Amino acid sequence: GIQVEQSPPDLILQEGANSTLRCNFSDSVNNLQWFHQNPWGQLINLFYIPSGTKQNGRLSATTVATERYSLLYISSSQTTDSGVYFCAVERSRGAQKLVFGQGTRLTINP
Amino acid sequence: GAVVSQHPSRVICKSGTSVKIECRSLDFQATTMFWYRQFPKQSLMLMATSNEGSKATYEQGVEKDKFLINHASLTLSTLTVTSAHPEDSSFYICSARGPDYEQYFGPGTRLTVT
Numbered sequence: 001g002i003q004v005e006q007s008p009p010d011l012i013l014q015e016g017a018n019s020t021l022r023c024n025f026s027d028s029v030n031n032l033q034w035f036h037q038n039p040w041g042q043l044i045n046l047f048y049i050p051s052g053t054k055q056n057g058r059l060s061a062t063t064v065a066t067e068r069y070s071l072l073y074i075s076s077s078q079t080t081d082s083g084v085y086f087c088a089v090e091r092s093r094g095a096q097k098l099v100f101g102q103g104t105r106l107t108i109n110p
Numbered sequence: 111g112a113v114v115s116q117h118p119s120r121v122i123c124k125s126g127t128s129v130k131i132e133c134r135s136l137d138f139q140a141t142t143m144f145w146y147r148q149f150p151k152q153s154l155m156l157m158a159t160s161n162e163g164s165k166a167t168y169e170q171g172v173e174k175d176k177f178l179i180n181h182a183s184l185t186l187s188t189l190t191v192t193s194a195h196p197e198d199s200s201f202y203i204c205s206a207r208g209p210d211y212e213q214y215f216g217p218g219t220r221l222t223v224t
Binding site for chain 1: 156167205215217
């Protein structure tokens with residue numbers, strides 16, 4: 001099956017800092033989503049981005065499908081950005097299901 | 111839009127009993143829903159894919175007789191954990207594929223089996 005690797009596994013920053021989270025995947029995909037899991041366990045959709053670049057406020061994401069990676073940028077971090085960020089992908093071929101990476105645990109200190 | 115609900119949010123049951131979890135898409139119809147399981151500080155693992163009006167497709171290693179899935183309508187899928195044991199204690203999360211192909215997730219159900 002497809003492999004999804006996220007880095008770094010943990011990231012601790014001060015409020016106001018910028019960060020870049022990376023997601024590498026091992027096969028062609030027709031779906032790539034970024035999620036933020038809050039402390040109560042809810043997954044919040046951040047981006048649906050199988051290719052290209054999108055921005056939403058302080059967050060932006062870029063997926064380079066030909067090189068099989070995606071980046072999530074968080075600017076001017078706030079304490080409410082803390083939590084686990086997951087990347088999940090669906091292969092272009094075979095069963096249509098999301099495969100999750102192991103996540104990046106982000107801690108923003110005041 | 112694209113809201114998915116789950117009920118209950120938390121349940122405690124005794125070993126040997128069965129527990130049903132409901133997953134509803136509130137503002138869209140979902141021909142495909144998914145059930146995941148998440149252990150503490152781990153990622154989400156897909157248990158099964160649920161298609162409206164047909165049998166669920168289970169991932170390798172998931173016992174279909176233990177985790178019964180029914181997708182009876184375009185807005186409702188249910189997961190029943192039968193004869194629950196303490197090792198079934200976990201966080202169960204459902205998702206639904208929206209009309210825009212994105213998956214939207216419910217808030218999860220925390221199951222504790224005593």
